[in-house]
Structure formats: structure tokens, C-alpha cells
Amino acid sequence: MKTNLTRRALLRSGIAAGASVAAGGTALAEGSPDPLITETQDWASYTGDAVDATPYGLPIRFEADVIRRNVPWLTADPISSINFTPIHALDGTITPQGCAFERHHSGAIELAKENYRLIVNGLVDRPLVFTYEDIERFPRENHVYFCECAANTGMEWAGAQLNGVQFTHGMIHNMEYTGVPLRALLEEAGLDAAGDLADKWVYVEGADASSNGRSIPMEKALDDVLVAFKANGEALRKEHGYPVRLVVPGWEGNMWVKWLRRIEVSDAAVQSREETSKYTDVLEDGVARKWTWVMDAKSVITSPSPQQPITHGKGPLVISGLAWSGHGQITRVDISKDGGMTWETARLGKQGDTKALTRFYLDTEWNGESWLLQSRAMDETGYVQPTKDQLRETRGENSIYHNNCIQTWALTPDGIAENVEVS
Ligand SMILES: Nc1nc2c(c(=O)[nH]1)N[C@H]1C(S)=C(S)[C@@H](COP(=O)(O)O)O[C@H]1N2
Numbered sequence: 320m321k322t323n324l325t326r327r328a329l330l331r332s333g334i335a336a337g338a339s340v341a342a343g344g345t346a347l348a349e350g351s352p353d354p355l356i357t358e359t360q361d362w363a364s365y366t367g368d369a370v371d372a373t374p375y376g377l378p379i380r381f382e383a384d385v386i387r388r389n390v391p392w393l394t395a396d397p398i399s400s401i402n403f404t405p406i407h408a409l410d411g412t413i414t415p416q417g418c419a420f421e422r423h424h425s426g427a428i429e430l431a432k433e434n435y436r437l438i439v440n441g442l443v444d445r446p447l448v449f450t451y452e453d454i455e456r457f458p459r460e461n462h463v464y465f466c467e468c469a470a471n472t473g474m475e476w477a478g479a480q481l482n483g484v485q486f487t488h489g490m491i492h493n494m495e496y497t498g499v500p501l502r503a504l505l506e507e508a509g510l511d512a513a514g515d516l517a518d519k520w521v522y523v524e525g526a527d528a529s530s531n532g533r534s535i536p537m538e539k540a541l542d543d544v545l546v547a548f549k550a551n552g553e554a555l556r557k558e559h560g561y562p563v564r565l566v567v568p569g570w571e572g573n574m575w576v577k578w579l580r581r582i583e584v585s586d587a588a589v590q591s592r593e594e595t596s597k598y599t600d601v602l603e604d605g606v607a608r609k610w611t612w613v614m615d616a617k618s619v620i621t622s623p624s625p626q627q628p629i630t631h632g633k634g635p636l637v638i639s640g641l642a643w644s645g646h647g648q649i650t651r652v653d654i655s656k657d658g659g660m661t662w663e664t665a666r667l668g669k670q671g672d673t674k675a676l677t678r679f680y681l682d683t684e685w686n687g688e689s690w691l692l693q694s695r696a697m698d699e700t701g702y703v704q705p706t707k708d709q710l711r712e713t714r715g716e717n718s719i720y721h722n723n724c725i726q727t728w729a730l731t732p733d734g735i736a737e738n739v740e741v742s
């Protein structure tokens with residue numbers, strides 16, 4: 320017998336005596352007392368922890384499974400590697416820093432605020448050095464943005480590979496950043512020396528051994544790029560670039576330089592390793608696409624999914640997932656239960672923020688059918704998330720990065736979901 324009796328179910332069964340309960344709850348049955356209700360429980364027999372037991376709290380131990388996970392065989396060494404956000408277990412849109420995916424090329428470093436220096440040099444009127452305190456004295460802004468590694472879903476190009484949405488789509492997080500527009504720091508250094516800004520670039524690099532240098536066109540640098548020092552209200556975690564990282568809204572995660580140490584204004588792109596040998600997309604004919612910065616619209620169902628089977632039996636079911644677009648707002652998400660033959664429009668948790676995760680729901684009924692579950696996102700530009708075949712037609716199968724195709728979960732009559740390919 321199910322024992323997860325909710326207060327709502329209790330009230331309902333009290334009112335409609337004898338009537339069967341429609342959703343979620345179990346009708347209070349006469350003659351079968353539930354000890355969780357009738358007996359005094361441990362947690363009511365003793366006092367709990369004092370207010371100073373956890374000066375900085377962690378999730379309760381029952382949630383110990385909701386953690387970042389690594390796929391050891393993906394990379395040669397965990398120092399230059401990636402772990403994945405447990406998106407199957409989260410709801411809403413904000414990713415707690417403690418379980419937000421990490422990607423490092425030479426490990427997460429420890430850089431104290433007092434040792435932090437940010438250099439702005441190159442084609443500027445006055446080369447400048449900012450300390451952490453200097454940055455805090457510029458007018459700051461708050462914005463929620465997603466950060467998606469271009470390699471997210473990269474293992475799925477050839478066929479269904481990893482059996483969990485955490486692993487197929489978990490190279491993403493979504494946080495509220497506090498920071499100073501990059502524009503303000505560039506203007507402080509002065510851009511007259513750069514002349515016509517239309518063809519200028521900024522080269523950004525980190526203080527870690529890899530430096531992870533990237534070239535950003537001046538137009539983007541002056542638009543919405545942030546030099547951020549807080550995420551979700553608190554200091555950036557070490558893993559995410561403490562004390563200062565770059566936030567490049569809608570653009571591939573690699574450009575979000577952590578432990579930001581230098582910004583150089585230049586008249587050409589640097590053509591660094593990270594924008595030539597890596598983070599380019601080799602097409603069928605061997606030619607590589609370059610400067611593929613924007614993350615196109617994408618979505619995925621997070622529940623049910625392989626790590627989140629249906630365990631509550633038949634009846635009401637909440638299908639839930641995430642959608643995002645580097646081009647702006649998500650305007651609509653559709654859900655298919657038959658592998659893309661027919662579609663129903665999902666409900667957006669709230670109107671999507673620009674370049675941020677949007678939560679969607681479909682409140683539906685499941686009566687033990689086998690489904691091929693898919694979601695399909697649309698953004699404010701009218702762009703529609705492609706099928707795997709549509710993507711392969713234009714991109715071939717040599718790519719790793721920028722796989723934003725429609726994902727399929729095969730749901731069985733037991734409520735188990737598997738990663739399958741429906742082209
Ligand atoms: N300095 C530095 N910045 C970096 C990296 C790095 O290794 N070093 N990795 C990049 C990559 S590839 C990604 S996807 C994002 C990941 O950010 P996160 O670790 O906060 O999730 O940081 C980017 N910024």
C-alpha cells in the first residue's frame with residue numbers, strides 16, 4: 320500500500336467520503352491504520368537541530384543522489400574533463416551552483432580576491448589593471464542566463480549513446496549573475512584608439528594554466544557580455560571561476576572564460592586553439608564551420624527520462640522539461656508521444672527569459688501505453704528545433720559540437736524510459 324499520503328489527499332478523502340481519489344493521493348481506508356499517521360514518529364518525539372548546526376546548509380541526506388556526475392571513459396583525465404548537471408532531478412529553472420556542471424581544461428584553481436588582477440590592454444586609450452574591489456565599484460546588473468557547453472549532446476550524433484538526460488543534456492546550467500557590463504570596463508580604458516569598432520575584436524583569457532583564450536567580436540562585447548562575480552546571489556564557486564568570470568549570453572560555454580585575467584582589444588581574431596582545432600564543426604566534405612558561437616534552440620524532457628522512470632502507476636502524469644535558445648526567448652514547446660507524428664503544446668512554467676532556461680510541463684494521463692516521447696522548442700526568431708536527420712543533412716556526422724536535435728525517450732508499459740534514436 321502507498322503511504323505517501325498528502326494533506327490534500329487527506330482533506331479530499333474526508334470531504335468525498337468513500338469516493339475514489341483521482342490523482343496522487345491514496346483514499347483513507349477504514350480499518351487499515353497507517354502508522355505514519357497514527358503513531359508518534361521519531362521526528363516528533365525529539366527536538367531537531369539547533370540553528371547553528373549548519374552555518375552553511377547542504378541538501379538533506381535523502382537527496383544525496385542529486386549530484387554532478389562524471390563519465391570517466393569520455394576523457395583521458397578528470398583534470399581536463401567535464402561533469403554533468405543532474406537535470407533529471409531538478410525543477411524550475413535555476414541551477415544551484417553546488418550541482419552545476421563543470422568543464423575545466425586544466426583543473427579548477429584557487430584564486431583569492433586579493434590576488435585577482437584583470438588587465439585591459441591592446442587597442443585602448445589607457446591600458447588598465449582592475450582589482451576585485453575596482454570591479455565592484457562599477458554599476459552592476461543582474462541577469463539570468465544559461466551556459467551550455469558546445470559539446471552538450473555531442474555523444475549522440477551517430478546514435479543513442481548515454482542512458483540518462485544528465486549525461487545527454489547535462490552540460491548546461493542556468494544562474495542569476497551579478498556583474499558589470501564588459502562595455503563599462505572597455506569604455507573606462509577608452510576605445511578611441513581602436514578606431515572603427517565594426518571590425519574589432521576582444522581576446523579574453525583566464526588565469527588558469529590552460530588560459531582558455533577566445534576571440535569575441537566587438538559588437539557582442541559591447542552588447543550583453545557581463546564580467547560577473549556573483550551567481551545565484553552568492554560568490555561564484557571556485558569551479559565556476561571565482562572570483563570573476565565572463566558571461567557571454569546565448570553563446571557557447573567555452574567563451575565564458577573563468578578566472579578572467581585579461582581582455583585585449585585587437586583588430587583581428589587570435590585564432591587560438593579553442594577556436595580552431597577545438598569548437599569548430601567538421602562537415603561531411605571535411606570543411607570546418609568556424610565562429611559557430613550561438614547555441615541554437617533546444618529542449619529535452621527531463622521527466623520521465625531514463626533516470627526518472629514513472630513509479631506511481633497509471634493515471635495523472637506530469638511531463639516536465641527544459642527549453643532554451645541562444646537567440647532569445649522560447650515562445651513554444653511541443654510534446655509528442657508517438658515519435659513526432661502528432662504534437663501537443665506544452666505549458667510554459669513562466670514566460671521564458673531571453674537566453675535563459677524555460678521550464679515546460681504537460682499535465683497528462685498515462686495508462687501504461689508505450690510512448691516515444693519527444694519535445695520540440697521554438698524561439699522568438701521562428702526557428703524550430705530540428706530532428707536528428709534534419710541536422711545530419713546539413714551537418715553530416717563528423718561533428719561533436721552544436722547538436723541541438725530532438726531527443727527521444729522510449730517509455731515502456733513498466734514506466735521505464737530509454738534513450739533511443741528516432742530520426
Ligand atoms: N579559464 C577557463 N575558462 C573556461 C574553461 C577553462 O577550462 N578555463 N572552460 C570553458 C568551457 S569549455 C565551458 S563549457 C565553460 C564551463 O563553465 P562551468 O565550469 O562553470 O560550467 O567554461 C569555459 N571557461
Ligand SMILES: [Mo]
Nearest residue numbers: 468469572573
Ligand atoms: Mo565547453
